[in-house]
Amino acid sequence: MATNATTSQASPLPEPKPGEHPFAPYVRILGRGKRGSRSMNRDEARHAMGMILRGEVDDVQIGAFLMLMRVKEESAEELAGFVDAVRDHAEPPSGFTVDVDWSSYAGKRRHSPWFFFSILLLADAGLRVFIHGAEGHTPERTYLTSVMADFGFDIAYSWDAAADLMEKQNFAYMPLRAFAPRLAELIDLRPILGLRSPVHSLSRLINPLSAPLVIQGIFHPPYAGLHQASGQLLGYERVAVIRGEGGEIERNPDNAMKVYRSRRDGQGFITEEESWPELFAQRHVKPESIATEDMRAVWNGSRQDEYGEAAVISTTAFALVEAGASKSQAQALEQAAALWANREKDRFGNSARAGTAST
Template sequence: MTLTQAEHPFAEFIKILGKGKKGARPLTQDEAYRAMTMILADEVLPIQLGAFLMLMRVKEETCEELAGFVTAVRECLQFTPSIQVDLDWSSYAGKRRHLPWFLLSTLLLAENGIKVFMHGAGGHTQGRVYTEKALESLGIAAAESLQQAEQQLVARNFSYLSLEHICRPLFDMINLRPTMGLRSPVHTLVRLLNPLAASHSIQGIFHPGYRQVHQHAALLLGEKDMAVLKGEGGETERNPDVDCLVQSVAAGELSDETWPAMFPRRHMKEDELDPQRMLALWRGDWQDEYAEASVIGTLAIALKLLQKAASQDEAHALANTYWHSRSRGYLGV
């Protein structure tokens, strides 16, 4: 007699997502939390993980699912921050049309006493310049643990840490992109992690529809002050050539604000992505109006989020002051 094989516990979540057009539904926040908890505990078969990630990709994540996923990851980290961080800045997309000018925005914040913790992952998509490599070109070494990140934040108000050293299972999943040919929910949830519990957070996305999902997920997670924008190339960087809608949680309330384009015409993409140009721009050895506007415009959004300015005009004025008074020999090293 053939014995009936017991159903795998994780099959529950695959069934919820995959029952077809009429039977399928999104996960509740609790179901998403339980599913991610099992994934992080390595209680899921590889074939189940692939099916789960792609079913989520086809239907796209809800804010409740993201909140459940992020809660599970935060619990798994088991890390209690020992310092107060001002701004969590996610960086997972990489740049392919322009250099990551937003890095200079974060270094200006750090130079002016604001602690910025940046986390990301690089190399999962060909032809892009990723943050960790760009920082190396500027002489800035990445941290190798959350503890070391805190030490760097105390020493220089800035630290970058790869997802590899925050949550290895998520890092492995995000690097499945070349295998699957598609992004997965991991690319979204990592932007919301805020692993050092910064008082403010800022995120960039590529697909405009994800702005509101991030915004509402942050509200469910209890974030008090966060901002999400359609960033250049999907990074947290304002494109000065177009209007920029920033959707936020401000003091625990939802808020939307449009920042107008800084130029009447669009600029051509850069002819080459040489990170040394970032150093040259900072030192004043090379000028480029798009690059400078990108740095200042991105910085202005961050300053307003941080309540350093009450209006867009004040934020731009302060950002200009930071830029023109920068120490040209300083790069946060």
């Protein structure tokens, strides 16, 4: 699939020395030391990641490449090139349009994944939300797929299944392994390597369906500028990055939230920041455990959770502003609160059915 980025004339790619593996030049570019190493340009990064995705690189080279990138830290051009390669291989069907690209790769540890309810409210408001993510790469975290299964929602393992779910419910979750299996394998290397790699950043930027809005939750604020710049290079109409609770796209209502935004304006891009004030004067105590039953009780109204409900409403409000469905923070919070108040409380009954995977 062609990217929606504006690309310049391709630059010459590095050539291997006689007898070398074709991927060796990319390890050498990164590993020559403080004075000799450099960042790859976009074309080089695209070619290197393409080789990895096609299975043309040895495992030892992949490990060296990812950790050298980790030490150097990825550049915006490198991330854009990596995403170009992934999008080349994603091949979604034509005509599959969505409003919001929502990535879910971190998992939750401290609080329940309240953002799942925000997705439901956004879908009820008429926004088409495409979710992609990965799970299981970090121990002791709760991932969106398990919560969706507990609430009886299907997971899409093909583009046709995702399109069908989108038409039925205005949102669909497709695991990374369903459209970029090699990339999913690289994410699973985290417990083996002991460190995150650039794969965790580039996965959030894939936007395989070219949604006009790309929302991202990150854990480390210094990465916000990198994601803004990468989104511009990729030509995305609007990218909004927050430091999400646990690294997911979820607002912690106990804290002020800063939105790092990049948006197209005429022929160029505008980079800006917007602050949302905290909603409570005193912080809430985190729960002892995360349980789907507790989330269901909050949804059906049999249990009150001040923190959880505020997280749902304020996360929804943030997305409404970024999607252009609300013109101000105050309007968005009012609209999100109304969506929450008018939700179908008996939607899930008193018990969950087993989730069924779509194929």
